[in-house]
Amino acid sequence: MLLFILKRLLWAIPVLWLVATITFIVMHIVPGGPFDAEKQLPPEIRANIEEKYHLDRPFHTQYLLYMESLIRGDLGPSYKYLGRSVNDILADTFPVSIQLGVIAFILSLILGMGTGLLSAVSKGRGDWIDKTSMLMAIGGVSIPHFVLAALLILILSQTFHIFPPALWEGWEYTILPAVSLAAAPAAYMARVMHSSLINVLNEDYIRTCYAKGLPLRTILFKHALKNAAVPLVSFSGPLFAGLITGSFIIEYIFSIPGMGKYFVTAVINRDYPLIMGVTLLYGLLIVLANLAVDLLYFFIDPRIRKR
Amino acid sequence: MKLSVLIGVFVILLACIVALFAPWIAPYTYDQQDMSVILQPPDKDHLLGTDSLGRDLLSRMIYGTRVSLSIGLFTSLVAMAIGTVYGGVAGYKGGWADHLMMRLVDVLFAIPDLLLIILITVVIGREFWGIFLALSLVSWVSVARLVRGEVLRLKEMPYIEAARGIGAGSWRILLRHLLPGLRGLLIVTFTFRIPAAILSESTLSFVGLGLAPPFSSWGVLANDGWTAMRFFPHLMVFPGIAIFVIVLACNLVGDGLRDLWEPKSPV
Numbered sequence: 001m002l003l004f005i006l007k008r009l010l011w012a013i014p015v016l017w018l019v020a021t022i023t024f025i026v027m028h029i030v031p032g033g034p035f036d037a038e039k040q041l042p043p044e045i046r047a048n049i050e051e052k053y054h055l056d057r058p059f060h061t062q063y064l065l066y067m068e069s070l071i072r073g074d075l076g077p078s079y080k081y082l083g084r085s086v087n088d089i090l091a092d093t094f095p096v097s098i099q100l101g102v103i104a105f106i107l108s109l110i111l112g113m114g115t116g117l118l119s120a121v122s123k124g125r126g127d128w129i130d131k132t133s134m135l136m137a138i139g140g141v142s143i144p145h146f147v148l149a150a151l152l153i154l155i156l157s158q159t160f161h162i163f164p165p166a167l168w169e170g171w172e173y174t175i176l177p178a179v180s181l182a183a184a185p186a187a188y189m190a191r192v193m194h195s196s197l198i199n200v201l202n203e204d205y206i207r208t209c210y211a212k213g214l215p216l217r218t219i220l221f222k223h224a225l226k227n228a229a230v231p232l233v234s235f236s237g238p239l240f241a242g243l244i245t246g247s248f249i250i251e252y253i254f255s256i257p258g259m260g261k262y263f264v265t266a267v268i269n270r271d272y273p274l275i276m277g278v279t280l281l282y283g284l285l286i287v288l289a290n291l292a293v294d295l296l297y298f299f300i301d302p303r304i305r306k307r
Numbered sequence: 308m309k310l311s312v313l314i315g316v317f318v319i320l321l322a323c324i325v326a327l328f329a330p331w332i333a334p335y336t337y338d339q340q341d342m343s344v345i346l347q348p349p350d351k352d353h354l355l356g357t358d359s360l361g362r363d364l365l366s367r368m369i370y371g372t373r374v375s376l377s378i379g380l381f382t383s384l385v386a387m388a389i390g391t392v393y394g395g396v397a398g399y400k401g402g403w404a405d406h407l408m409m410r411l412v413d414v415l416f417a418i419p420d421l422l423l424i425i426l427i428t429v430v431i432g433r434e435f436w437g438i439f440l441a442l443s444l445v446s447w448v449s450v451a452r453l454v455r456g457e458v459l460r461l462k463e464m465p466y467i468e469a470a471r472g473i474g475a476g477s478w479r480i481l482l483r484h485l486l487p488g489l490r491g492l493l494i495v496t497f498t499f500r501i502p503a504a505i506l507s508e509s510t511l512s513f514v515g516l517g518l519a520p521p522f523s524s525w526g527v528l529a530n531d532g533w534t535a536m537r538f539f540p541h542l543m544v545f546p547g548i549a550i551f552v553i554v555l556a557c558n559l560v561g562d563g564l565r566d567l568w569e570p571k572s573p574v
Binding site: 015016018019022023026027029030138139141142143144145146147150151153154158248249252253263264267268275278279282283286287 | 410413414416417418419421422423425426429430502506509510513514516529533536537540543544547548550551554555558559562
């Protein structure tokens with residue numbers, strides 16, 4: 001077990017190295033540089049700036065310099081936010097994104113599993129619950145989160161003034177972004193949960209449970225849920241990483257000072273070190289999330305443990 | 308046939324007709340400006356209102372159907388083609404080739420899509436072709452994973468073994484035996500890729516990184532409307548609804564097709 005974790009963590013190093021290298025190469029073969037927009041810059045000043053950031057060096061030297069500082073854990077200075085290092089910016093913005101991501105993740109887990117459970121159980125008993133919840137689920141998968149966010153702002157903050165429309169200053173600011181972010185994954189999970197639970201409920205061992213006279217609650221939560229959750233687990237790993245880092249649009253809409261907002265502006269500004277920093281963090285999270293998924297399998301499915 | 312599938316098919320057909328005959332259906336052209344009627348809410352002259360340059364929103368949305376639909380359709384086609392070949396070869400070859408190819412897929416997975424898309428569009432521009440290529444080049448990865456998994460499963464099947472036993476070559480097995488076996492998966496994946504591509508394009512355009520003017524996809528329109536949403540909500544709401552409806556229709560049809568071809572698979 002420990003060996004498995006260690007092996008996977010070691011495997012993360014070459015993956016991250018490749019991610020860093022590919023991103024670095026792609027960024028640099030794209031024409032134009034970070035200081036092209038400021039056309040007013042006299043050539044001497046421009047040369048000075050480029051010298052300071054080693055942009056005048058040949059490509060491979062730049063790469064080696066970057067990798068060298070990366071090994072020391074230094075992500076370099078930001079080109080656009082003068083006087084701030086990428087480490088500082090990430091340290092400031094990442095917690096905000098984590099907060100939003102975790103809230104949205106928990107929300108989508110509760111909503112998705114709850115809806116899926118409810119609809120699967122009510123299939124055959126109260127068909128309308130099953131039908132409406134699945135209709136809502138397919139609607140939830142189909143609505144773009146920026147449209148949902150805009151509608152929520154329009155109705156809940158501009159018409160009824162219940163929640164603030166933007167910024168990040170307290171718990172009431174988290175509701176609308178978290179809901180807009182969680183809707184699609186929740187709907188997706190509800191659909192997966194629904195079909196997987198229906199499959200499980202048709203299995204023989206569940207019939208045995210009924211025959212033993214167990215109450216429905218025990219059958220569901222003690223016997224069925226664990227098996228039905230297996231396909232959800234493989235989805236929730238990347239989802240978690242995606243929710244933490246991938247909320248670019250939501251952060252943009254709600255003016256939340258998180259990593260995603262910086263990432264978009266960084267890409268537009270060609271702020272190389274900041275782009276690299278965010279990408280590497282994202283890659284690291286994906287690798288860790290996948291590891292977490294595999295570990296969860298260990299606990300949920302004893303058959304995997306044996307291998 | 309389920310009712311939901313029929314509704315989905317109907318909406319998609321309607322959208323296709325609107326896209327094909329846009330110049331005849333639209334009451335105005337998409338760039339016709341009329342400064343006397345700027346930012347009008349919906350009324351009988353302009354059924355969905357006008358924008359800040361006095362352009363008719365309904366006409367712009369009708370022309371936008373062309374852009375949104377063709378982006379969805381063509382990027383999905385290209386993504387399917389690349390993904391199927393890549394995943395098929397990896398799964399069929401197996402061994403170190405498979406290992407190497409899939410590690411590359413892992414790495415591509417770990418790079419944010421948005422970054423790749425933006426960087427690609429910086430190179431080839433934000434015209435129709437730029438966005439189209441960028442979206443295709445990032446979305447084949449998930450197709451490749453699916454196809455590889457299915458090929459791995461199929462190639463152990465007795466009928467493939469039998470084909471090999473009577474001396475069929477690799478190409479013949481791939482094209483004549485494996486590809487038909489993949490048909491269900493491919494069709495279903497394709498139907499789900501289209502709405503995903505429409506969503507990606509509109510999201511990209513919504514942040515202002517998508518199609519450059521004068522193209523007006525629904526995402527571009529939503530982006531235009533977003534800045535003035537507080538006072539002129541119709542500019543944001545109608546394009547948003549259009550995106551939602553077409554994506555929903557595609558998903559309904561996709562669901563129906565999946566039930567038809569792969570009744571057992573989860574969502």
